[in-house]
Amino acid sequence: MQHIIDRFISYVTIDTEADPNSNTTPSSAKQWDLANKLVEELKNIGLQDVTIDDKAYIQATLPSNIDREVPTIGFVSHFDTTPDFTGANVKPQIVHNYDGGDIVLNKEQNVVLSPSYFEDLLLYKGQTLITTDGTTLLGADDKAGITEIVTAMEYLIQHPEIKHGTIKVGFTPDEEIGRGADFFDVEKFGCDWAYTMDGSQIGELEFENFNAAGVKLKFKGKSVHPGYAKGKMINSMLLANKYISKLPKKQVPERTQDYEGFFHVVHFDGSIEETNVELIIRDHDRKKFEKRKKFAQKIADKINKKYEKQFGGDIVEIQIKDQYYNMREKVEPVMHIVSIAEKAMKNLGIKPIIKPIRGGTDGSRLSYMGLPCPNIFAGGHNFHGKYEYVPVESMQKAVEVIIEIAKITAEIKK
Template structure:
């Protein structure tokens, strides 16, 4: 890379996070929230401004654009992808980003709520980033680096490549998606229009991490049906669905099977939402494991526990609905080893030792891989995600940008 180039990732991220793009898991619209388009329209305009003439933001909240090839020979078309939405877990409204220059290793006390303190004890990765410039929110919201850091990295890489036509590369497609946080990030992607051979999501954490394996994921929706009756005259009539739900949830294992008791390659069964009343109560679960076959085992066990709980309340009934969410990207990436190898070479050229890791989660790349676009995940430095303690290193984002440029060169070579 041109050593005189001034990266734009920090300035871009701090602008992008101020646009509220929180997605909504209970909306049926596409995108789930109209406000996501406030950012996608801006991104399309900014791509046009740097010379990407075909940039467009479509009706579903996707942004497409092409960095034209600078060579004549036929090489694979790469896609760089990031998502614009932020998690429903924590407010993304009125984000006030703060740049902490030359981080000194001390606790970062956020000014709008002094109870929100980012410490190296809770965030050990911060120790590795002493001397970096760190961006946080102000204490009342998440930051939104997940995944606006990825968006900023791709935009910066696009600007560099448009300004440096001497860099030899093939055609590169840019894709920004809505609704990744609610599991619908690629529902309306036009794969024919995208026209890429393989891709990379920019949605990872620590510098040097290269993610080629994700969870496989299902959702389970349970509806418990009770029998309603006036509480004043309910003796021997009322069957309270809420109590059945409570009895069922109480049978879940206390020391295993849950996010708070598992790590590494251990899967989990996680209730994420409950609503209802005496007549009907619904519980939504997410089911996760790196081994796809184990999802069905978990679901069978879960239904057996539900059946046993419901049996204690004569007259109660249940519905048990399983919905596939995404699958472990490794199942596809193992068939296309060069996609990971290109990235590893790029990490080394950018001065890093690549480390292949498994994510305890999923990305748009998990589903894109099964839609014909093998798609591992590259780091951006986003850490403490889905919380008010979210932070990102500017230098991590700059390194990710360099990786994108090196991958483009390597594929052309």
């Protein structure tokens, strides 16, 4: 277990925060720090054909050790962290034999990780938890996944008596800003299917995710001295507020769950003359997803029509761009790959939790690129913030699931 702890900490203490405002890949130069370290580590544990391209995509191979042809499978994780919360100067704290009480992350700032708010903590009484120090995120999303894949490959190399087919490893940058699969070479990867190790609590197994779109709105206005503004001023901020007020009030992230979709305002920046708003649209159902996009457009059209004469043209500019789609469409024809992961968990005494992802993974994009790719738990909780933590035992179980999947797949004739 200490080996997993040491490996995980060596990854999370390297800042790999993605930058959504950058046009480069990777979006931040510091992602190279961990990428280059991973390349050397993969070589050192004995993987073959370890490569990294000019955009920091990493691939490696564990050759088959059996004399018959079986499916080639892959395991994928991302090494960037979200820009939603700082990932600089991560100082992990280790809580041994967690007693089920409050965990003081930062005494000076009164940051407490409490089961009274985060009830899932009680699932891990008696286990070893790795937390933040209350000032940064942890980075278990998805450095826990990377830790698990590397550790599993190392174990298989050290135990050649465990029979397996060819296994591929893939690590990507910029997943957190929706670009993780942009330059992933599926053909080179050469897998029949793969799994992302990017889920949350132990047992999670997911083959459904949101259909996703991003919306950018620019509201224009006319600035006039407020003392003489009657009939002349148009305040773009109030127009933006009017648009937002037309969105369904109950269809927001904080009031939805399971298969329920939402509209989510993620950015608002304005003045009288110009206000920019960004929102995201999410829904598992493709038809409902398309209706949501049309609804977003309809609100803008109505505002434009109302102000057409006064403004002399469109007062709202709107751009709607699809980001990714529900991978269920691509996984359902090959549901045996989900069944294999489910069987692996059951063999290890883990209760599979099959549920939809209220988000997306590299796997959703890869599935549409010809690589069916369900998602398996990596063990972390409370991603993207200072309350993030991961039980070490969950990471250990994820390692065992990878190994068990390799063993099961080795029994399948291609």
